[in-house]
Amino acid sequence: MHYNLQDSIEKWILKNLKGRFYVGQNINLSTSNTLTPVLQIGFEEGKEMSYFTLACPHLKY
DSSP: OOOOHHHHHHHHHHHHOOSOEEEEEEEEEOTTSOEEEEEEEEESSHHHHHHHHHHOTTOOO
């Protein structure tokens, strides 16, 4: 069984928040010119982003 961070975050958002959001894969170009895969998350409402940042257990700091 494989853990999927994107699916886990989407499920948490759907269960705990009400507004529209985006979760998707993207590629980031670092200063050393290497490509790094990143997971981008965006919210229409700023207050939902704040709650997500504080309460989502899937985030690593």
